[in-house]
Amino acid sequence: MSVPAFGPVRRAYEDLVARKTLTPDPAQRDAAGEFDRILTDLTGAKTKGGFFGLFEKQMSVKGLYLVGEVGRGKTMLMDLFYSALPFAEKRRVHFHEFMDEVHVAIAAFRKSAKDSAADPVDAVTKPILKSGLRVLCLDEFHVHDITNAMLLDRLFSKLFAGGVTLVATSNVEPDGLYKDGLNRQLFLPFIALLKEKTVVATLLSDQDYRRLKFAGQHVYAFGTGPEVDAAMDKMWLRITGGEQGAPGVVESIGRQIPVPLVAMGAARFNFADLCEKPLGTRDFVRISHEFDSLVLDSIPQMGRTKSDAAKRFILLIDSLYDRGVKLAASFAVPLEQLGADEKTAFEFQRTLSRLTEMQSEEYLAKGLRDAPSV
Ligand SMILES: Nc1ncnc2c1ncn2[C@@H]1O[C@H](COP(=O)(O)OP(=O)(O)OP(=O)(O)O)[C@@H](O)[C@H]1O
Ligand SMILES: [Mg+2]
Structure with a gap:
Protein backbone atom coordinates (compact mmCIF):
# COMPACT_ATOMS: atom_id res chain seq x y z
CA MET A 1 0.00 0.00 0.00
CA LEU A 203 -11.96 26.81 6.19
CA LEU A 204 -15.40 25.27 6.35
CA SER A 205 -15.07 23.47 9.64
CA ASP A 206 -18.30 22.93 11.61
CA GLN A 207 -16.72 23.35 15.00
CA ASP A 208 -15.76 26.36 17.04
CA TYR A 209 -12.99 24.47 18.84
CA ARG A 210 -12.27 27.30 21.23
CA ARG A 211 -15.85 27.33 22.41
CA LEU A 212 -15.80 23.57 22.76
CA LYS A 213 -12.73 23.68 24.99
CA PHE A 214 -14.19 26.13 27.46
CA ALA A 215 -17.88 25.26 27.39
CA GLY A 216 -19.12 24.43 30.88
CA GLN A 217 -15.64 24.71 32.42
CA HIS A 218 -14.87 26.18 35.81
CA VAL A 219 -11.88 28.25 34.80
CA TYR A 220 -11.07 29.59 38.27
CA ALA A 221 -9.77 27.60 41.22
CA PHE A 222 -9.58 29.01 44.74
CA GLY A 223 -7.12 28.25 47.53
CA THR A 224 -3.59 26.91 47.58
CA GLY A 225 -2.00 23.51 47.81
CA PRO A 226 -1.73 20.30 45.78
CA GLU A 227 -5.44 20.03 44.98
CA VAL A 228 -5.55 23.46 43.42
CA ASP A 229 -2.31 22.80 41.53
CA ALA A 230 -3.74 19.53 40.24
CA ALA A 231 -6.92 21.31 39.07
CA MET A 232 -4.78 23.85 37.23
CA ASP A 233 -2.64 21.13 35.63
CA LYS A 234 -5.84 19.48 34.42
CA MET A 235 -7.14 22.73 33.01
CA TRP A 236 -3.83 23.36 31.22
CA LEU A 237 -3.94 19.94 29.58
CA ARG A 238 -7.54 20.46 28.55
CA ILE A 239 -6.64 23.74 26.90
CA THR A 240 -3.58 22.34 25.11
CA GLY A 241 -5.27 19.10 24.08
CA GLY A 242 -2.88 17.13 26.29
CA GLU A 243 0.37 18.81 25.27
CA GLN A 244 2.63 19.54 28.25
CA GLY A 245 4.22 22.46 26.41
CA ALA A 246 7.71 23.88 26.48
CA PRO A 247 9.30 27.18 27.53
CA GLY A 248 8.99 30.00 25.03
CA VAL A 249 9.49 33.73 24.66
CA VAL A 250 7.42 36.71 23.62
CA GLU A 251 9.27 39.48 21.81
CA SER A 252 8.21 42.84 23.14
CA ILE A 253 9.79 46.14 22.09
CA GLY A 254 13.18 44.62 21.58
CA ARG A 255 13.00 42.52 24.75
CA GLN A 256 12.26 38.89 25.32
CA ILE A 257 9.73 37.96 27.96
CA PRO A 258 10.22 34.35 29.06
CA VAL A 259 7.10 32.20 29.05
CA PRO A 260 7.39 29.14 31.32
CA LEU A 261 5.09 26.99 29.15
CA VAL A 262 3.69 27.41 25.65
CA ALA A 263 1.51 24.94 23.74
CA MET A 264 -1.20 25.13 21.06
CA GLY A 265 -1.64 28.88 21.22
CA ALA A 266 -1.84 28.88 25.03
CA ALA A 267 0.64 30.05 27.67
CA ARG A 268 1.06 29.25 31.35
CA PHE A 269 2.57 31.71 33.80
CA ASN A 270 2.83 32.16 37.52
CA PHE A 271 1.47 35.41 38.91
CA ALA A 272 5.04 36.40 39.86
CA ASP A 273 6.31 35.88 36.26
CA LEU A 274 4.04 38.64 35.02
CA CYS A 275 3.19 40.86 37.95
CA GLU A 276 6.39 40.89 39.95
CA LYS A 277 8.64 41.66 37.00
CA PRO A 278 9.16 45.06 35.39
CA LEU A 279 6.50 44.58 32.72
CA GLY A 280 4.03 47.19 31.51
CA THR A 281 0.94 47.66 29.38
CA ARG A 282 2.73 47.18 26.08
CA ASP A 283 4.12 43.84 27.23
CA PHE A 284 0.68 42.70 28.35
CA VAL A 285 -0.87 43.77 25.05
CA ARG A 286 1.82 41.79 23.21
CA ILE A 287 1.12 38.73 25.35
CA SER A 288 -2.61 39.11 24.70
CA HIS A 289 -2.00 39.08 20.96
CA GLU A 290 0.31 36.11 21.09
CA PHE A 291 -1.92 33.66 22.95
CA ASP A 292 -5.63 32.97 22.85
CA SER A 293 -5.70 31.33 26.28
CA LEU A 294 -3.68 31.99 29.39
CA VAL A 295 -3.29 29.93 32.53
CA LEU A 296 -2.20 32.00 35.49
CA ASP A 297 -1.20 30.21 38.69
CA SER A 298 -0.98 31.42 42.27
CA ILE A 299 -2.63 34.82 42.27
CA PRO A 300 -2.17 36.05 45.86
CA GLN A 301 -4.19 38.45 47.91
CA MET A 302 -2.79 41.87 47.07
CA GLY A 303 -2.33 43.94 50.20
CA ARG A 304 -0.29 47.07 50.73
CA THR A 305 3.09 45.36 50.24
CA LYS A 306 1.99 44.23 46.82
CA SER A 307 0.71 47.46 45.37
CA ASP A 308 3.09 47.41 42.36
CA ALA A 309 2.11 43.85 41.58
CA ALA A 310 -1.55 44.80 41.98
CA LYS A 311 -1.16 47.64 39.47
CA ARG A 312 0.40 45.26 36.96
CA PHE A 313 -2.30 42.69 37.59
CA ILE A 314 -4.95 45.33 36.82
CA LEU A 315 -3.20 46.18 33.53
CA LEU A 316 -2.79 42.51 32.66
CA ILE A 317 -6.48 41.76 33.18
CA ASP A 318 -7.44 44.86 31.16
CA SER A 319 -5.30 43.67 28.23
CA LEU A 320 -6.59 40.11 28.34
CA TYR A 321 -10.18 41.28 28.65
CA ASP A 322 -9.94 43.84 25.82
CA ARG A 323 -8.65 41.15 23.50
CA GLY A 324 -11.03 38.45 24.67
CA VAL A 325 -8.23 36.10 25.78
CA LYS A 326 -9.53 33.18 27.80
CA LEU A 327 -8.15 33.04 31.33
CA ALA A 328 -7.90 30.08 33.66
CA ALA A 329 -6.49 31.05 37.04
CA SER A 330 -5.94 30.01 40.62
CA PHE A 331 -6.56 32.56 43.36
CA ALA A 332 -5.39 32.27 46.96
CA VAL A 333 -8.57 33.97 48.20
CA PRO A 334 -12.10 34.57 46.85
CA LEU A 335 -12.28 37.29 44.19
CA GLU A 336 -13.85 39.90 46.47
CA GLN A 337 -10.91 39.58 48.91
CA LEU A 338 -8.24 39.87 46.23
CA GLY A 339 -7.56 43.60 46.38
CA ALA A 340 -6.71 44.44 49.98
CA ASP A 341 -5.03 47.80 49.50
CA GLU A 342 -6.93 51.07 49.62
CA LYS A 343 -4.46 52.63 47.14
CA THR A 344 -5.65 50.40 44.32
CA ALA A 345 -9.16 49.72 45.66
CA PHE A 346 -10.89 51.90 43.11
CA GLU A 347 -9.20 50.41 40.01
CA PHE A 348 -9.61 46.98 41.49
CA GLN A 349 -13.38 47.30 41.27
CA ARG A 350 -13.17 47.18 37.48
CA THR A 351 -10.73 44.28 37.58
CA LEU A 352 -13.10 42.31 39.80
CA SER A 353 -16.00 42.97 37.50
CA ARG A 354 -13.94 41.86 34.50
CA LEU A 355 -12.66 38.75 36.25
CA THR A 356 -16.24 37.84 37.06
CA GLU A 357 -17.28 38.30 33.45
CA MET A 358 -14.26 36.40 32.15
CA GLN A 359 -15.46 33.18 33.77
CA SER A 360 -18.93 33.49 32.24
CA GLU A 361 -20.19 31.16 29.56
CA GLU A 362 -20.82 34.17 27.34
CA TYR A 363 -17.26 35.53 27.56
CA LEU A 364 -15.73 32.08 27.09
CA ALA A 365 -17.81 31.53 23.95
CA LYS A 366 -16.74 34.79 22.33
CA GLY A 367 -14.01 35.14 19.71
CA LEU A 368 -10.95 37.35 19.94
CA ARG A 369 -10.90 41.02 19.03
CA ASP A 370 -8.34 43.75 18.59
CA ALA A 371 -6.91 45.09 21.79
CA PRO A 372 -6.70 48.89 21.64
CA SER A 373 -3.26 50.21 20.72
CA VAL A 374 -1.03 51.73 23.36
N1 LIG B 1 -9.06 20.05 15.19
C1 LIG B 1 -8.95 20.60 16.40
N2 LIG B 1 -9.09 19.85 17.51
C2 LIG B 1 -8.96 20.40 18.73
N3 LIG B 1 -8.68 21.68 18.97
C3 LIG B 1 -8.53 22.48 17.92
C4 LIG B 1 -8.66 22.00 16.57
N4 LIG B 1 -8.45 23.03 15.73
C5 LIG B 1 -8.21 24.10 16.51
N5 LIG B 1 -8.24 23.78 17.81
C6 LIG B 1 -8.02 24.68 18.95
O1 LIG B 1 -9.13 25.57 18.99
C7 LIG B 1 -8.73 26.87 19.38
C8 LIG B 1 -9.13 27.84 18.30
O2 LIG B 1 -8.31 27.65 17.14
P1 LIG B 1 -7.68 28.89 16.37
O3 LIG B 1 -7.23 29.90 17.37
O4 LIG B 1 -6.70 28.40 15.41
O5 LIG B 1 -9.00 29.42 15.64
P2 LIG B 1 -9.16 30.60 14.61
O6 LIG B 1 -9.84 30.05 13.42
O7 LIG B 1 -7.85 31.27 14.41
O8 LIG B 1 -10.18 31.56 15.37
P3 LIG B 1 -10.29 33.16 15.32
O9 LIG B 1 -11.04 33.49 14.06
O10 LIG B 1 -11.10 33.50 16.54
O11 LIG B 1 -8.93 33.75 15.36
C9 LIG B 1 -7.24 26.82 19.61
O12 LIG B 1 -7.01 26.64 20.97
C10 LIG B 1 -6.81 25.59 18.82
O13 LIG B 1 -5.65 24.99 19.34
MG1 LIG C 1 -7.13 33.15 14.92
Missing part, protein backbone atom coordinates in the same frame (compact mmCIF):
# COMPACT_ATOMS: atom_id res chain seq x y z
CA SER A 2 1.39 3.36 -0.90
CA VAL A 3 1.69 5.97 1.80
CA PRO A 4 0.37 9.35 0.68
CA ALA A 5 3.15 11.87 0.38
CA PHE A 6 2.08 14.58 2.78
CA GLY A 7 3.89 17.87 2.99
CA PRO A 8 5.35 19.13 6.29
CA VAL A 9 2.23 21.04 7.40
CA ARG A 10 -0.09 18.11 6.80
CA ARG A 11 2.42 15.80 8.54
CA ALA A 12 2.57 18.10 11.57
CA TYR A 13 -1.24 18.17 11.57
CA GLU A 14 -1.52 14.37 11.38
CA ASP A 15 1.01 14.04 14.21
CA LEU A 16 -1.18 16.18 16.44
CA VAL A 17 -4.24 14.16 15.45
CA ALA A 18 -2.37 10.92 16.22
CA ARG A 19 -1.46 12.31 19.67
CA LYS A 20 -5.14 13.23 20.14
CA THR A 21 -4.20 16.87 20.63
CA LEU A 22 -6.43 17.68 17.67
CA THR A 23 -9.73 16.21 16.59
CA PRO A 24 -9.44 15.17 12.94
CA ASP A 25 -11.22 17.64 10.70
CA PRO A 26 -11.40 17.21 6.91
CA ALA A 27 -11.63 20.96 6.29
CA GLN A 28 -8.46 21.55 8.28
CA ARG A 29 -6.71 18.75 6.37
CA ASP A 30 -7.53 20.50 3.11
CA ALA A 31 -6.28 23.81 4.46
CA ALA A 32 -3.05 22.12 5.60
CA GLY A 33 -2.64 21.04 1.97
CA GLU A 34 -2.97 24.66 0.85
CA PHE A 35 -0.17 25.65 3.20
CA ASP A 36 1.97 22.81 1.90
CA ARG A 37 1.49 24.08 -1.64
CA ILE A 38 3.08 27.39 -0.62
CA LEU A 39 5.93 25.57 1.12
CA THR A 40 6.63 23.56 -2.01
CA ASP A 41 6.50 26.66 -4.19
CA LEU A 42 8.77 28.56 -1.84
CA THR A 43 11.37 25.89 -1.43
CA GLY A 44 11.39 25.15 -5.15
CA ALA A 45 11.37 28.83 -6.12
CA LYS A 46 14.20 29.89 -8.34
CA THR A 47 15.68 33.32 -8.24
CA LYS A 48 15.03 35.48 -11.21
CA GLY A 49 18.38 36.60 -12.55
CA GLY A 50 18.62 40.28 -13.21
CA PHE A 51 21.25 42.25 -15.05
CA PHE A 52 24.39 40.08 -14.77
CA GLY A 53 22.64 38.49 -11.86
CA LEU A 54 23.15 41.67 -9.87
CA PHE A 55 19.53 42.39 -9.14
CA GLU A 56 18.51 38.89 -8.32
CA LYS A 57 15.08 38.80 -6.90
CA GLN A 58 12.98 36.09 -5.40
CA MET A 59 10.33 34.84 -7.83
CA SER A 60 7.09 35.74 -6.18
CA VAL A 61 5.08 32.86 -4.81
CA LYS A 62 1.32 33.12 -4.49
CA GLY A 63 0.26 33.28 -0.86
CA LEU A 64 -2.86 32.23 0.98
CA TYR A 65 -5.79 34.13 2.42
CA LEU A 66 -7.55 31.73 4.76
CA VAL A 67 -11.08 32.73 5.70
CA GLY A 68 -13.22 31.12 8.35
CA GLU A 69 -15.46 31.71 11.29
CA VAL A 70 -14.01 32.03 14.79
CA GLY A 71 -12.31 29.10 16.47
CA ARG A 72 -12.02 27.01 13.30
CA GLY A 73 -8.27 26.52 13.57
CA LYS A 74 -6.92 29.17 11.18
CA THR A 75 -4.30 30.47 13.58
CA MET A 76 -3.35 26.95 14.64
CA LEU A 77 -2.75 25.97 10.99
CA MET A 78 -0.85 29.15 10.26
CA ASP A 79 1.39 28.41 13.24
CA LEU A 80 2.10 24.92 11.89
CA PHE A 81 2.97 26.46 8.54
CA TYR A 82 5.18 29.10 10.10
CA SER A 83 7.13 26.52 12.11
CA ALA A 84 7.57 24.41 8.98
CA LEU A 85 9.13 27.24 6.96
CA PRO A 86 12.76 26.18 6.65
CA PHE A 87 14.31 29.66 6.58
CA ALA A 88 14.63 32.68 8.84
CA GLU A 89 13.29 35.31 6.43
CA LYS A 90 9.77 35.01 7.76
CA ARG A 91 7.59 36.98 10.09
CA ARG A 92 4.35 36.18 11.85
CA VAL A 93 2.49 39.02 13.44
CA HIS A 94 -1.03 40.02 14.32
CA PHE A 95 -2.41 42.27 11.54
CA HIS A 96 -3.46 45.01 13.97
CA GLU A 97 0.03 45.10 15.50
CA PHE A 98 1.66 45.14 12.07
CA MET A 99 -0.44 48.13 10.99
CA ASP A 100 0.46 49.92 14.22
CA GLU A 101 4.13 49.48 13.36
CA VAL A 102 3.47 50.80 9.86
CA HIS A 103 1.82 53.93 11.24
CA VAL A 104 4.63 54.51 13.72
CA ALA A 105 7.22 54.24 10.90
CA ILE A 106 5.25 56.62 8.66
CA ALA A 107 4.85 59.15 11.47
CA ALA A 108 8.58 59.00 12.24
CA PHE A 109 9.39 59.48 8.57
CA ARG A 110 7.08 62.49 8.27
CA LYS A 111 8.69 64.10 11.30
CA SER A 112 12.22 63.70 10.05
CA ALA A 113 11.86 63.72 6.26
CA LYS A 114 13.68 66.49 4.42
CA ASP A 115 12.32 65.50 1.04
CA SER A 116 8.60 66.18 1.20
CA ALA A 117 8.03 64.48 -2.17
CA ALA A 118 9.38 61.14 -0.89
CA ASP A 119 6.81 58.39 -0.40
CA PRO A 120 6.42 57.59 3.31
CA VAL A 121 5.36 54.04 2.43
CA ASP A 122 8.92 53.47 1.23
CA ALA A 123 10.08 54.18 4.76
CA VAL A 124 8.09 51.14 5.81
CA THR A 125 8.71 48.76 2.94
CA LYS A 126 12.40 49.42 2.26
CA PRO A 127 13.70 48.06 5.58
CA ILE A 128 11.35 45.07 5.27
CA LEU A 129 12.56 44.24 1.76
CA LYS A 130 16.17 44.90 2.72
CA SER A 131 15.84 42.32 5.47
CA GLY A 132 15.12 39.77 2.72
CA LEU A 133 11.67 38.90 4.11
CA ARG A 134 10.10 36.12 2.06
CA VAL A 135 6.93 35.30 3.96
CA LEU A 136 4.72 37.61 5.96
CA CYS A 137 2.07 35.85 8.03
CA LEU A 138 -0.65 38.22 9.19
CA ASP A 139 -3.18 36.89 11.67
CA GLU A 140 -6.71 38.31 11.76
CA PHE A 141 -6.68 40.46 8.66
CA HIS A 142 -9.50 43.01 8.66
CA VAL A 143 -10.01 46.59 7.58
CA HIS A 144 -12.29 48.97 9.40
CA ASP A 145 -10.70 52.39 9.31
CA ILE A 146 -10.15 54.60 6.34
CA THR A 147 -6.47 55.23 7.09
CA ASN A 148 -5.60 51.57 6.68
CA ALA A 149 -8.01 51.19 3.77
CA MET A 150 -6.26 53.93 1.81
CA LEU A 151 -2.79 52.66 2.65
CA LEU A 152 -2.98 48.94 2.00
CA ASP A 153 -2.80 49.02 -1.78
CA ARG A 154 0.41 51.07 -1.87
CA LEU A 155 1.93 49.12 0.99
CA PHE A 156 1.25 45.68 -0.40
CA SER A 157 2.01 46.59 -4.02
CA LYS A 158 5.53 47.36 -2.87
CA LEU A 159 5.85 44.28 -0.68
CA PHE A 160 4.57 41.99 -3.45
CA ALA A 161 6.84 43.67 -6.00
CA GLY A 162 9.72 42.91 -3.63
CA GLY A 163 8.82 39.21 -3.71
CA VAL A 164 7.10 38.90 -0.32
CA THR A 165 4.52 36.12 -0.03
CA LEU A 166 1.50 37.02 2.09
CA VAL A 167 -0.26 34.48 4.23
CA ALA A 168 -3.25 35.82 6.11
CA THR A 169 -6.09 34.55 8.24
CA SER A 170 -9.37 36.39 8.45
CA ASN A 171 -13.01 36.14 9.44
CA VAL A 172 -13.94 38.10 6.31
CA GLU A 173 -13.45 37.19 2.68
CA PRO A 174 -11.61 39.74 0.52
CA ASP A 175 -14.83 41.05 -1.07
CA GLY A 176 -16.24 41.74 2.38
CA LEU A 177 -13.26 43.79 3.62
CA TYR A 178 -13.97 47.43 4.51
CA LYS A 179 -17.60 46.78 3.66
CA ASP A 180 -19.69 49.97 3.68
CA GLY A 181 -16.50 51.93 4.41
CA LEU A 182 -16.11 55.54 3.37
CA ASN A 183 -14.77 55.92 -0.20
CA ARG A 184 -14.89 52.16 -0.60
CA GLN A 185 -14.35 52.40 -4.36
CA LEU A 186 -10.80 53.59 -3.64
CA PHE A 187 -10.23 50.38 -1.70
CA LEU A 188 -11.30 48.04 -4.50
CA PRO A 189 -7.86 47.92 -6.18
CA PHE A 190 -6.46 46.42 -2.99
CA ILE A 191 -9.09 43.66 -3.03
CA ALA A 192 -8.13 42.89 -6.63
CA LEU A 193 -4.45 42.83 -5.66
CA LEU A 194 -5.12 40.54 -2.72
CA LYS A 195 -7.02 38.11 -4.94
CA GLU A 196 -4.25 38.16 -7.51
CA LYS A 197 -1.45 37.52 -5.03
CA THR A 198 -3.09 34.96 -2.77
CA VAL A 199 -5.23 31.89 -3.11
CA VAL A 200 -8.42 32.59 -1.19
CA ALA A 201 -9.50 29.47 0.69
CA THR A 202 -12.36 29.00 3.13
